[in-house]
Amino acid sequence: MNGMATFPLLSRVLHWLMAVMILAMLFIGLFMASSVGPDYHRLVALHRPLGIAILMLAILRVANRLRSSVPTLPEDLPRLLRRIATTSHILLYGLMIVLPFVGWGMLSAGGFPIPLWGQSLLLPPILPHNPALWSWLRSAHTILAFALFGLVLAHIGAALFHGLIRRDGVLRSMCAKEAPSPDLQEQKPV
Amino acid sequence: MRFPGNKASLPDVFADDNRIGSKPMAQKPAPPPILALRWLGVGAVPAALALAFLWAGGCFSPGRVTQNRLMGELHNAGSYGHGFRRAHAKGVCVSGWFDASGDASHLSRAAVFHEQHVPVIGRFALAVGQPYASDNAATVRSMALRFMPPDAPEWRTGMNDPPVLPLRDAHDVSDFFTAQQSDPATGKPDPARVKAFGATHPWLRSAADVNAHRFISSGFADDTFHSLDSFVLSAADGTTTAVRWTMIPTQPVTPSDAKAGDREYLFRELISDIHTHALHWHLMMTVAGPHDAINDPSQIWAQDDQTLDAGTLTLNSIESEDGGPCTGITFDPLVLPPGIQPSDDPILQVRSAAYMRSFSLRAGENRSSSAVTPTLIQTPESKKS
Numbered sequence: 001m002n003g004m005a006t007f008p009l010l011s012r013v014l015h016w017l018m019a020v021m022i023l024a025m026l027f028i029g030l031f032m033a034s035s036v037g038p039d040y041h042r043l044v045a046l047h048r049p050l051g052i053a054i055l056m057l058a059i060l061r062v063a064n065r066l067r068s069s070v071p072t073l074p075e076d077l078p079r080l081l082r083r084i085a086t087t088s089h090i091l092l093y094g095l096m097i098v099l100p101f102v103g104w105g106m107l108s109a110g111g112f113p114i115p116l117w118g119q120s121l122l123l124p125p126i127l128p129h130n131p132a133l134w135s136w137l138r139s140a141h142t143i144l145a146f147a148l149f150g151l152v153l154a155h156i157g158a159a160l161f162h163g164l165i166r167r168d169g170v171l172r173s174m175c176a177k178e179a180p181s182p183d184l185q186e187q188k189p190v
Numbered sequence: 191m192r193f194p195g196n197k198a199s200l201p202d203v204f205a206d207d208n209r210i211g212s213k214p215m216a217q218k219p220a221p222p223p224i225l226a227l228r229w230l231g232v233g234a235v236p237a238a239l240a241l242a243f244l245w246a247g248g249c250f251s252p253g254r255v256t257q258n259r260l261m262g263e264l265h266n267a268g269s270y271g272h273g274f275r276r277a278h279a280k281g282v283c284v285s286g287w288f289d290a291s292g293d294a295s296h297l298s299r300a301a302v303f304h305e306q307h308v309p310v311i312g313r314f315a316l317a318v319g320q321p322y323a324s325d326n327a328a329t330v331r332s333m334a335l336r337f338m339p340p341d342a343p344e345w346r347t348g349m350n351d352p353p354v355l356p357l358r359d360a361h362d363v364s365d366f367f368t369a370q371q372s373d374p375a376t377g378k379p380d381p382a383r384v385k386a387f388g389a390t391h392p393w394l395r396s397a398a399d400v401n402a403h404r405f406i407s408s409g410f411a412d413d414t415f416h417s418l419d420s421f422v423l424s425a426a427d428g429t430t431t432a433v434r435w436t437m438i439p440t441q442p443v444t445p446s447d448a449k450a451g452d453r454e455y456l457f458r459e460l461i462s463d464i465h466t467h468a469l470h471w472h473l474m475m476t477v478a479g480p481h482d483a484i485n486d487p488s489q490i491w492a493q494d495d496q497t498l499d500a501g502t503l504t505l506n507s508i509e510s511e512d513g514g515p516c517t518g519i520t521f522d523p524l525v526l527p528p529g530i531q532p533s534d535d536p537i538l539q540v541r542s543a544a545y546m547r548s549f550s551l552r553a554g555e556n557r558s559s560s561a562v563t564p565t566l567i568q569t570p571e572s573k574k575s
């Protein structure tokens with residue numbers, strides 16, 4: 001099934017919605033963890049539900065990805081680059097699920113109540129109270145967030161490389177709906 | 191060819207061949223100067239984001255007070271670290287319960303103001319960075335509490351014994367800790383710096399004066415502890431009320447008389463007091479009057495403000511921090527239940543951020559035993575056996 005020129009609509013919507021959310025989360029996270037006010041508390045209160053929303057969407061997205069057919073990378077792309085592309089996509093999916101779990105888990109281990117929305121709706125703890133684990137996961141949250149940011153930068157660079165240098169349709173496949181294409185029709189399975 | 195006919199008008203990023211695996215497409219290299227521009231485009235977006243990220247992290251804002259900066263300043267001011275709290279390092283765990291009187295129940299829907307026998311974990315401490323400091327009557331003392339109603343979100347609060355906080359915002363806090371930096375020659379804060387802090391922060395003078403002349407009680411059990419920061423209570427009907435609160439002891443209050451020679455005299459007394467009888471405090475809510483500053487803890491409130499007795503705290507058990515229930519949590523003043531909200535007092539945010547960072551640092555470090563050891567706390571009976 002590699003006759004499709006672009007990603008299905010749901011995949012594209014999820015990709016761009018989550019791209020905005022994840023970039024926002026990275027900036028909110030870094031900013032709040034290096035400021036002590038006056039927006040610190042408000043940002044922390046926003047960081048938690050937004051992170052949990054990313055977790056939910058990421059699970060939905062992976063499920064959707066596994067059951068939909070997506071375009072393959074151009075065949076003339078060197079094998080190594082394709083490998084890197086596939087691996088980095090798996091890592092991106094992994095981090096958008098692991099990072100919110102680490103955030104949730106670390107607050108559980110730290111014995112904090114975890115308000116999701118307002119003060120009444122709390123998330124249940126997912127790990128036992130364990131201060132050493134809290135400290136370890138708090139560091140892991142930083143390291144994984146920075147890794148995610150690095151991957152996103154490389155990913156954007158790669159997308160622009162496809163779009164501006166190679167001009168091979170890869171960037172377009174995440175931006176536009178399937179265009180009527182004679183090539184495509186030729187490819188339709190018989 | 192994808193978009194026949196209008197190729198020239200298309201943005202280049204979209205103008206290209208179909209990505210069909212089986213059909214390698216002809217690449218159309220752009221002329222060199224344009225190619226250079228394109229490469230610039232590829233690099234510019236990630237570079238701009240990376241710069242924005244550094245900005246968010248404070249790299250271009252040297253004046254910003256950050257968690258790391260506060261921890262560094264506490265360290266330079268002599269905070270010991272090594273698994274201990276970065277401030278209020280010398281302490282002991284206590285527990286007991288809280289009984290609401292009902293008198294504050296119309297101001298706040300928080301369960302603590304409505305229920306009886308709400309379990310409480312607490313901690314008494316000296317507001318010093320050194321866990322092995324000698325007890326001293328003049329050192330600020332603190333009471334931190336965690337109220338845990340069985341069916342409602344918990345409430346944490348930390349209170350100190352001076353009546354007002356001579357700090358207004360994050361910059362005051364940072365300047366203050368910097369002024370407290372220990373001089374390598376003496377191991378003590380440089381008096382000139384401390385004086386200079388006073389001179390450059392005249393708006394804190396009246397608060398500092400009040401604290402300098404405060405009454406000092408004999409120990410923890412007869413001490414009065416203040417929220418200092420303001421909070422907003424919200425009632426079931428939606429009305430909100432700005433308050434500060436105070437824990438007032440029912441134990442008879444006597445002035446301090448330092449027991450020279452005993453490094454742990456304050457804690458020893460507290461241990462023997464709790465072992466003799468349960469200790470009680472009234473939680474007094476002070477309702478802000480029309481002229482009281484809600485967003486500035488360095489401003490003293492009017493003397494004739496309305497006060498309400500919200501209920502009685504009972505502490506009947508004491509444990510060392512080594513293995514005690516107050517060690518593995520932080521008393522973040524913004525862990526609040528529905529019915530108690532933060533005010534726009536900036537110090538609350540500073541504290542919340544600093545406590546979380548202090549907690550993550552200390553919880554990852556190896557820690558030696560507390561000055562107040564389990565042995566020190568043994569009851570006379572269990573000592574005999």
Ligand code: HEM
Nearest residue numbers: 025026029030032033048051052054099100103104142145
């Ligand atoms: C995709 C999801 C997430 C991303 C991208 C993300 C990103 C970040 C970043 C970049 C930081 C700053 C790290 C540092 O500089 O040390 C941070 C801190 C933090 N995050 Fe997340 N996070 C996510 C999900 C969550 C979730 C779900 C929670 C909790 C339920 C959470 C709780 C926290 C907390 C408590 C901090 C520390 C704040 C402080 O130190 O003052 N995060 N996060």
Ligand code: HEM
Nearest residue numbers: 018019022023065089092093152156159160170171173174
């Ligand atoms: C936080 C930001 C982003 C995240 C987490 C992210 C994540 C992902 C992931 C996981 C995929 C793999 C899709 C799959 O094959 O299953 C993907 C594909 C893609 N993304 Fe992103 N993305 C982000 C931002 C961007 C941006 C800003 C661009 C454009 C400049 C972009 C362009 C693309 C393109 C063109 C593809 C298709 C790659 C292919 O065909 O294999 N992404 N993205």
Ligand code: HEM
Nearest residue numbers: 275277278313332334348349350417418520521544548549
């Ligand atoms: C002005 C800025 C302040 C800063 C930066 C600050 C910083 C800290 C830090 C880092 C801790 C150790 C937290 C932990 O590791 O768990 C601490 C503990 C404490 N602070 Fe503050 N503090 C401030 C103001 C106050 C005020 C105004 C009060 C009281 C009204 C207060 C009461 C306490 C108490 C009671 C503790 C001990 C909590 C415990 O036993 O866990 N602090 N403070």
